[in-house]
Amino acid sequence: MMEELLAKLSDCIEFGKINKVSPYPPNMKDMDGADEITKQLLDGGMSADDILQKGLVIGMEKVGVKFRENKVFVPQVLMSAKAMDAAMAHLKPIFAESSSSRKGTFIIGTVEGDLHDIGKNLVAMMVEGNGYEVIDLGVDVKAEKFIEAADAHPGAVLALSALLTTTMENMKQITKAIKEHNSAIQICIGGAPITQEFCDQIGADSYNPDPQGVVEFLNAKSA
C-alpha cells in the first residue's frame, strides 16, 4: 500500500499534479495530488526522508532527464516544481525539527551585473527537488555575498549563473575571488553563453548545459 502511494507520489511530481483540485494534467483530473499523497504517507508512518528520497526525488529525476532529452519543456518542469513545493510544505517542518538530513547544501545566484533568473530558478527547483537544501541568493550577486554564504554553510556547493557575454567576465572575477578565499569551495557555472572551455579557463569545477547535469554533479559528490 505504501509502496503504491510512493509510486503515485513520484508520478504526481513527474507529471505536475499539485493537488486534487488542480486541473493539470487532464488525465489525472480529480485524483489526489502531491499534496494529499504526501500527507497520507506521513499519516501512514513513513519518514520524511523516505518520502523525499523514494518518492519525490525519483519523480523529479525523471522530469530532469526528459527535459534534457527535449521530451518535455519548461512549463512541465515548472508544474513539477510546483507539485514538489506542495509536498515539501509538509516535509520542511519535519526536516527543520528532526535530525533528518538533506543530501547537501547548494547555494545559487546570478552573478553581479546580470538580472536574468529563469534559468537559475529552474536549476534551483530541480536541485531542491532532488533532495538538496537550496539557498538562492537572487540576482546581481557580488563575490562577497557568495563567499559569505559559503562560509556560513561549510561544504556547500556554489552555483553561478550568467546570461550575458559581459557578465561572463564578472563570473570569472567572482570565481577567482571565491577560489582565492578558499580553494576547496566547489563551484558550478551555467547559462546560455557558458561553455566547458570557459569553465576550464576560469577554474570552475563543473559546467552543465542543463539542470539535470548539475544534479548529477552533486549526486556524484555526495555519493
Add this chain to the structure above:
Amino acid sequence: MGIKKFTYKLGELNVDPDAICNLMGYGEDCPPEIKQIVLDELDGLRDAIGIEAGFLFRNVEMFEDNFLIKIGEHNYEVGKAVFKLLRNSSSVAVFICTAGEQISHRSKELMAKGELLEGYVVDLIGNEVVERAMDKLHIEVNGIAKDLGCKVTNRYSPGYCDWHVKEQHQLFSYFPNDFCGVSLNKSALMTPVKSLSGFIGIGEDVKYFDYTCHLCQSANCLYSNRKPAKANVNASS
C-alpha cells in the same frame, strides 16, 4: 532627420498566442491549460503601458577587412556574419525598443508568489511584445528608406553572432538618457530587461532575408524553433 519615437498599445501589436506557445517549445500540441494561461495573461496585460520604440538615422562607413562599421568617431566591430548581413548599407537606423517595465514587473510578481508557470509565460509575452513592436518600427524605417530610394536589411543587435553586447554603450550615446524608459547598466544589460537595441541597414543594394537563424550558432536561443518569415517589413502599418 532627428529621433522618431513611438508608443504602442499591446492590442495593436497583434501578439499571437501560438507564437508564445512556440517559444515554450510547443507546436500545435500546446496543452489547452497552458494556452489558456497565455490567453489570460495577454488579456490582463491589454492595457500595459510603456511599450515604446524609437530610432534615428546615422551614415556609416563599412570596412570589410576587419568587419568594422564606423559611425562618426564610433567603431562597431560587428563580426563577419553581421557585417555581411549589413553589407552595402550607406546608413543605419539605430533603434531602441522596449516592452516596458509593467510586463517585467508582472512576471517577477507572479514568480515571487510561486506562480512559476504564469511568471514564465509573462516573461515570454515580453519577448514577443518587444519583437512585434520592432516589426512596427521596422515598417516605419522601411517607409522612410523607400522615400529615399533605398531598401532595408533585417534588424541586428549587439550580442548577435560575434557582435559584442558591450557596444550598446556607444549605441545608446546617440539617444537622451533613459530614452523610451530604457537604461543600460555597466554590463550592458538593458532595463527593462525586455528591450532591444541595434541597427537596421539602409542602402540601395542591401538585402532583407525572411530567415536568418541558420546563420547563428547559438544552441540556447528561444527562437531556434521558430518558423521562417515572421515579419514582413513591406506590410502597411
